[in-house]
Amino acid sequence: MAKKDNLVVGLDIGTTKICAVVGEVTHDGIDVIGIGSHPSRGLRKGVIVNIEATIEAIKRSIEEAELMAGCDILSVYAGISGSHIKGINSHSIVSVKNKLISEKDIERVIDGASAVVMPMDREIIHVVPQEFIVDDQDGVKEPLGMSGAKFEANVHIVTASVSCIQNVIKCANRCGLNVNDVVLNPLASSYATLSDDERELGVVVIDIGGGTTDIAIHVNGSVVHSAVLPLGGNHITNDIAVGLRTPALEAEKIKQKYGCALSSLVNKDDTIDVPSVGGRRSRVLSRQILAEIIEPRLEEIFDLVRQEIIRSGYEDAIASGIVLTGGVSIMDGAPELAEQVFDYPVARSHPRGIGGLIDVVKSPMYATGVGLVLYGNERRQQARMRVRDEGVLIKARDKFKNWFEDIF
Ligand SMILES: Nc1ncnc2c1ncn2[C@@H]1O[C@H](COP(=O)(O)OP(=O)(O)OP(=O)(O)O)[C@@H](O)[C@H]1O
Ligand SMILES: [Mg+2]
Structure with missing residues (x-):
């Protein structure tokens, strides 16, 4: 198959499905040209527990994506999740030598903020600058070239278990894939679902998948809190299987077809056919009973997210409200229930900010996969700009060198 050097591929290693999204960089953004998705059986609560x-x-999802995109996939941006993820905020101060902030000073101040004490079994996966402070002037986003003597940075640091990171990389490598970056799932989902206005005003992204609920809080345009809860749609399915005494596979089907997160929204006369276990006769039950099983579990998940928002200390800074995404957000009544629990405006969101085959990725389930592509594209652009800037600097230096040599 053809090799293309303008591809950015996101690999979302989820608890219920593994999906590869292929993006092609165009002159005005990025287009989805392929997607492959395969049921996932090797993860528990967002963490790999079965390598093979x-x-x-x-392999299956990559093959499917390659076939659809008509090209070989050599490298990926891989997502990571699980309750081992920890997000913390950090701060550092440096003095600026020539009172003119350079790239080196920015590197130095970020390195200083990243120097946190950590156990040996944890590794930093992200250092996201929140704001810079130049001579007590806060809220600076682009400090390069500014004048100042005292230079500070506030950053959000995400750490993860070393073995969990290694397992993600190991699995990808064994499929012949190079991993460009391991990216926190809620960060990726934020890339696919948020507008700049929402980030500025303050917003919480909640991605509820099969095994985890991923949270990212954005205030003033940057991430201020991130967390992963080990709860998701699989727990709702288990509750239905036990509550309605039906096999897990049937419970999953019933949940997706008839599930509603708010029992008050269900018509009292609606009924559902529920298969029984062990060859017993199926039964006809009220759809309201199903909703009464789902509602307390989803309410518990939202309540834990609410506690996480309070713990972050940013509960008064979320003016845009909540963005719900991930497979569970598709369920009828999910945004309405969330509105009751959080008392913020809630919107269900699917991936956006991307062109090409948007119809095939237009589901909240693909927020992480598409977000990984958008994240990867931003990384690529930043790297190109650095190379270009360095090129300009080297050219300027050589010009000056020749000029001096000519004179002396
Ligand atoms: N229409 C629907 N109604 C209710 N739940 C749904 C619906 N469609 C999918 N789901 C649920 O969404 C979950 C899968 O979502 P998603 O694909 O985002 O998870 P994942 O990325 O595989 O897992 P995780 O992110 O937790 O590791 C499953 O529990 C599934 O039952
Ligand atoms: Mg997911």
Whole structure:
């Protein structure tokens, strides 16, 4: 198959499905040109617990994506999740030598903020600058070239378990894939679902998948809090299987077809056919009973997210409200229930900010996969700009060198 050097591929290693999204960089953005998705059996609550099963599912999703995109996939931006993820905020101060802030000073101040004490079994996966402070002037986003003597930075640091990161990389490598970056899932989902206005005003992204609920809080345009809760749609399915005494596979089907997160929204006369276990006769039950099983579980998940928002200390800074995404957000009544629990405006969001085959990725389930592509594209652009800036600097230096040599 053809090799293309303008591809950015996101690999979302989820608890219920592994999906690869292929993006092609165009002159005005990025287009989805392929997607592959395969059921995932090697993860529990967002963490890889079976390497061989995960490798098999990655291979299948990559093959499917390659076939659709008509090209080889050599490298990916891989997502990571699980309750081992920890997000903390950090701060540092440096003095500026020539009172003119350079790239080196920015690197120095960010390095200083990243120098946090950590156990040996954890590794930093992201250092996201929140704001710079130049001579007590806060809220600076682009400090390069500014004058000042005292230079400070506030950053958000995300750490993860070393073995969990290594397992993600190992699985991808064993499928012949190079991993460009390991990216926190809620950060990726934010890239696919948020507008700049929402980030500025303050917003919480909640991505509820099969095994985890991923949270990212954005205030003043940057991430201020991130967390992963080990709860998701699989717990709702288990509750339905036990509550309605039906096999897990049937419970999953019933949930997706008839599930409603708010029992008050369900018509009292609606009924559902529920297959029984062990060859017993199926039963006809009220749809309201199903909603009464789903509602308390989803309410519990939202309540834990609410506690996480309070713990972050930013509950008064979320003017835009909540953005719900991930497979569970598709359920009828999910935004309405969230509005009751959080008392913020709630919107359900699917991936945006991308062109090409948008119809195939237009589901909240693909927020992380598409977000990984958008994140990867931004990284690529930043790297190109650095190379270009360095090129300009080297050219200028050589010009000056020749000029001096000519004179002396
Ligand atoms: N229409 C629907 N109604 C209710 N739930 C749904 C619907 N469609 C999908 N889901 C649920 O969404 C979950 C899968 O979502 P998603 O694909 O975002 O998870 P994942 O990325 O595989 O897992 P995770 O992010 O937790 O590791 C499953 O629990 C599934 O039952
Ligand atoms: Mg997911």
